[in-house]
Amino acid sequence: MKLTAQEVEYVAHLARLEITPQEKEKFTAQLNDILLYIDKLNELDTKGVEPMSHAIGVTNAFRADKVAASIGTEKTLANAPDGRGEFFRVPKVIE
Amino acid sequence: MELYQSTIHELQDKIKEGKTTATAITKSVLQRIDAVEEKVHSYIRVMKDEALSAAAEADKEIKKGNIKPLSGISIALKDIVCTKGIATTCGSHILHNFVPPYDASVVEKLRAAGAIFVGKTNMDEFAMGSSTETSYFGPTRNPWDLERIPGGSSGGSAAAVAADECVASIGSDTGGSIRQPAALCGIVGMKPTYGRVSRFGLIAFASSLDQIGPFTKDVEDCAIMMNVLAGYDRRESTSVNIDVPDYRQFAGRDIKGWKIGIPKEYFVEGIDPEVKAAIEASIKTMEKCGAQSVEISLPHTQYCLAVYYIIAPAEASSNLARYDGVKYGFRAPASELLDMYKKTRMQGFGAEVKRRIMIGTYALSAGYYDAYYKKASQVRALIKKDFEEAFKKCDVILTPTTPTPAFKIGEKTDNPLQMYLSDIFTISTNLAGIPGISLPCGFTKSGLPVGVQFLAGHFQEGKLIQVASAYERKAQIEKRRPKL
Numbered sequence: 001m002k003l004t005a006q007e008v009e010y011v012a013h014l015a016r017l018e019i020t021p022q023e024k025e026k027f028t029a030q031l032n033d034i035l036l037y038i039d040k041l042n043e044l045d046t047k048g049v050e051p052m053s054h055a056i057g058v059t060n061a062f063r064a065d066k067v068a069a070s071i072g073t074e075k076t077l078a079n080a081p082d083g084r085g086e087f088f089r090v091p092k093v094i095e
Numbered sequence: 096m097e098l099y100q101s102t103i104h105e106l107q108d109k110i111k112e113g114k115t116t117a118t119a120i121t122k123s124v125l126q127r128i129d130a131v132e133e134k135v136h137s138y139i140r141v142m143k144d145e146a147l148s149a150a151a152e153a154d155k156e157i158k159k160g161n162i163k164p165l166s167g168i169s170i171a172l173k174d175i176v177c178t179k180g181i182a183t184t185c186g187s188h189i190l191h192n193f194v195p196p197y198d199a200s201v202v203e204k205l206r207a208a209g210a211i212f213v214g215k216t217n218m219d220e221f222a223m224g225s226s227t228e229t230s231y232f233g234p235t236r237n238p239w240d241l242e243r244i245p246g247g248s249s250g251g252s253a254a255a256v257a258a259d260e261c262v263a264s265i266g267s268d269t270g271g272s273i274r275q276p277a278a279l280c281g282i283v284g285m286k287p288t289y290g291r292v293s294r295f296g297l298i299a300f301a302s303s304l305d306q307i308g309p310f311t312k313d314v315e316d317c318a319i320m321m322n323v324l325a326g327y328d329r330r331e332s333t334s335v336n337i338d339v340p341d342y343r344q345f346a347g348r349d350i351k352g353w354k355i356g357i358p359k360e361y362f363v364e365g366i367d368p369e370v371k372a373a374i375e376a377s378i379k380t381m382e383k384c385g386a387q388s389v390e391i392s393l394p395h396t397q398y399c400l401a402v403y404y405i406i407a408p409a410e411a412s413s414n415l416a417r418y419d420g421v422k423y424g425f426r427a428p429a430s431e432l433l434d435m436y437k438k439t440r441m442q443g444f445g446a447e448v449k450r451r452i453m454i455g456t457y458a459l460s461a462g463y464y465d466a467y468y469k470k471a472s473q474v475r476a477l478i479k480k481d482f483e484e485a486f487k488k489c490d491v492i493l494t495p496t497t498p499t500p501a502f503k504i505g506e507k508t509d510n511p512l513q514m515y516l517s518d519i520f521t522i523s524t525n526l527a528g529i530p531g532i533s534l535p536c537g538f539t540k541s542g543l544p545v546g547v548q549f550l551a552g553h554f555q556e557g558k559l560i561q562v563a564s565a566y567e568r569k570a571q572i573e574k575r576r577p578k579l
Contacts, residue, residue, distance in 0.1 A: 003457070015412060015456040016419070017449055018437040027453060033512055034454060038401045041470050044477070051472030052479060054303055054333070055289040055528020056553065061332035075196040081426035088421050091432045 002035045003028060098123035099259045100576070103168050103316040106262065110157060110167055117153035117167030120262075121146050121211050124169040128213070128260045131579045136235050137255035139174045139184055141214040149211045156209070164323055166209035171261035173252045174215040175222055176307070177296040178202055185298045186218040186230040186248075189443030190424045199296020200328045201265060201307050208323045213261050216251030220445045221415065222272055222300045224248050225517045228508055229447040236504070237280060238577035239543055243501040246276030246517075249310070253280040256310045258579060263320055264310045269301050270403050271496075271521025273308045274533035278496035278546020281535045281575075283311045283563070285321065286521075288554045289528035290335035293328030301410035302333075304403075304525040314534060314564040318342035321556055337554060345560040351385035353562065356489030360396035361520060367499040373537040373545040374495045380570045381493065386562075391488055393481040398474050399523040400515060405458050405471035406526070411448075412455025418443060450511060479527040486552045491562050494520050496533040496546035524550055532559045535572050542575075 003011075008028045012019045019027065077083035082090070098106065098120050109115040128141055146169070153167050177183050177195035179202075184190045198206070205212075219229040227235040227250025235250045237243040238258040245254040249266030253276035256264050266273040268286035277284025285308045292307045299305065309320035322343060327336040357378060362371070378388050420426035420439030427438035444452070458467035485492060498519060507514040524531040529550055536547035547566070551558045 007457075008453070011453050011457045011460065013437075014460060015452045016416075016433075016436040016440055017444070017452065018441040019449070023446075023449070027450060030450060030511055031453060031457070034404060035457075037512060038405060038467070038471075040401045041398060041405075041474055044395075044398065044474055046470060046473035046477070049473040049476055051469050052476035053472060055479070055526075056333070056335060058290065058333050058335070063329060071196045076422075078196065079193055079423035081420060081424070090421055091430055091435055093432050 001032050003031050099127040101262065102312045103165065103262055103319050106168060107166070111162060117150040117157060117211060118147070120167050121150035121169055121213070124213055124261060131258050131260065134236065134241055134579055135238055135254050135258045135260070136233060137216055137251045137258060137260050138171070138214040139186070139217050139232050139251070140182060142181065142212055145181070146211050146213045153209060153211060163209035164319060165205065168210055169213045169262045170205055170210040171214050171216050171252055171255045171264040172202065172212060173218055173249050173264070173266050175218060175267055175298045176202055176265060177298070178212070178215065181215065183215065183298070184231070185222070186220040186232060187444065187448070188231045188425055189418045189439070191231065192425070193423050195296070197296065200293035200330065201324055202296065204323055216249070216255055216264060218251055219248035220448050221298070221411070222248040222267055222269055223411070223447050223451055225271070225275060225514050226507065227251060228504065229445055231445060234504055237501045238579060239281065240501065242503055243543070244279070244504055246279035246501065248272040250276050252310050253277055253282060253284065256280070256282045256312060257577060259576070263312070263316055265307060266310055267297060267305055267307050268525065269304045269407060270525050271518040273310065274496050274521050274531055274546070274548055275518060277310055277533045278548070279501040279544065281544025283314055283317050283532065283534045285309055285317050285532045285556070285559065286524060286530060287321065287325065287556055288530045290333050291530070291554065291556065292324045293326070293331040293334045295328055295331040299414040301407040302414060303410060304407060306525070314560060314567050315343065315346045317532065317563070318346050318560045321560070325556070340557050342557055342560050345557040346564040348561050348565070349385065350562055350565045353386040353491070354489040355381045355386050355388045356391035356485055356492040357388050358391050358393045358396065358485070358492060358494060360393050361494040365498050366495060369539040370495050370497070370499060370545050374547060377536045377547045377566065377570065378493060380566060384565045384569050389489055391485045391492065393485055393523065395474065395478045395481050396523060399478060399526060400519055402471045402474045402478065402526060403522045404454065404515060405467050406475065408451040408455035409458050409468050410455070412452045412459065415448070415452055447511070475526050478523055482527045482529055482552070491558055492550040494548045494550070496520060496548040500539050500543035500545060520548065529553055530556045530559055532563050534563050534567060536570065537572060538575065
């Protein structure tokens with residue numbers, strides 16, 4: 001086993017996911033299966049191979065730093081589960 | 096033949112000759128949706144009123160002689176492209192009430208070309224799946240056999256075209272999500288080169304792999320759609336600023352003397368014998384077209400799936416971090432912020448999305464980056480090089496699109512790895528960023544469609560249209576329609 005149930009719980013915390021004990025058990029088994037399969041990659045010697053992060057050789061795409069129209073506060077907040085005035089409202093963050 | 100059964104080019108001819116109207120086409124398609132949607136469930140939302148009023152507007156323009164490439168044509172959009180003022184859910188509970196304040200670039204382009212949007216189609220949640228079973232809104236069924244899946248993740252868009260619930264549709268393809276359902280539903284689907292079609296307004300899954308493309312009833316329609324979709328967009332930093340040819344001019348050209356590469360690694364164990372026979376027949380058809388088949392090698396093929404299942408979840412775990420219950424979508428009640436994030440994401444995401452977020456988070460977490468993400472990115476470079484070498488020896492590559500015909504609903508839902516294997520022939524294309532097309536090449540004895548896939552070098556969509564159109568003419572695959 002590459003991944004223990006405790007590690008699965010920690011990864012879930014990093015991913016900001018609450019998981020049930022049943023999910024923890026299921027994910028531990030399934031993620032181990034998947035990671036075991038992925039181990040296949042270690043058959044290959046990749047020393048000196050430049051990692052590829054994009055399919056096409058894209059470089060930074062710059063444009064002029066000019067002010068343009070944006071969608072505005074009202075429309076931005078229209079989808080918020082809890083918005084008030086000009087703000088998104090969330091549970092208290094600061095003690 | 097009914098209007099709803101027609102292709103884009105047939106309807107365009109009728110509109111130009113004054114034999115039909117946008118309203119007549121739209122009504123015909125909406126009636127078809129009324130008749131079969133309950134069985135197929137292609138749509139998350141049918142846009143009946145919007146479609147009828149857009150059609151009335153289109154008819155005014157047509158009367159003035161202002162006929163555009165898609166005037167009056169009923170188009171369905173995968174519910175992953177943002178539509179201004181129309182809910183866009185990505186097949187997820189977490190976005191079930193999200194109403195975008197803007198249109199995706201492809202939506203703007205299609206509308207400017209005269210398209211009439213008839214609805215938003217069903218999909219695997221956040222495009223993560225190969226069967227459309229992970230949708231929060233329930234599965235879509237394959238029009239050829241309602242007990243079977245239509246493929247995925249763009250299963251709704253594929254089923255809608257196959258069931259004649261629209262004339263053409265839009266999908267997105269991260270590891271085969273256009274080509275695989277196109278094959279399983281017996282229609283044409285193209286994944287363009289990475290950067291060919293703007294992703295602005297496409298809800299992100301794996302940004303270095305995602306690409307938008309069309310589903311159509313024939314190859315000529317695919318070319319018509321690509322003429323509308325392709326092109327540079329200054330709002331999308333990975334869109335590429337090179338000329339877009341007229342794809343339609345490639346349809347009907349011959350392919351005499353072309354070399355068709357047959358990768359030996361794609362004909363190993365695991366292929367259904369009926370699929371294998373249909374692909375072997377396709378190779379013979381290419382030879383009848385005056386092309387020559389040559390064996391090629393893509394030596395890293397067996398590693399594609401492993402690379403994909405690191406890179407796609409890693410990018411997804413980062414892209415999906417934005418769904419935190421603050422700015423849009425679903426929020427679970429909680430008294431503390433951290434708890435709110437965790438509960439929102441727990442209740443808002445389905446199992447497959449959580450699984451992939453977990454793999455991605457793990458692969459990117461401290462201490463594992465080199466072993467997983469970096470390693471996968473290095474092997475990805477080797478896969479891309481395989482294709483570069485292969486295209487020195489051939490014009491296009493021919494492969495099966497999928498290893499098997501459509502499988503049964505529920506057959507693979509408990510075994511993620513088995514599900515992932517259904518994309519084994521389509522994933523390499525996305526990793527290399529090259530374009531691919533799937534089109535029908537026959538039926539199994541039990542009447543399920545089989546697809547053949549052609550691949551070409553970067554920005555060679557014209558070649559794909561040319562070879563697919565030559566194949567389509569020569570093979571004369573029987574024009575069947577699903578019985579619904």
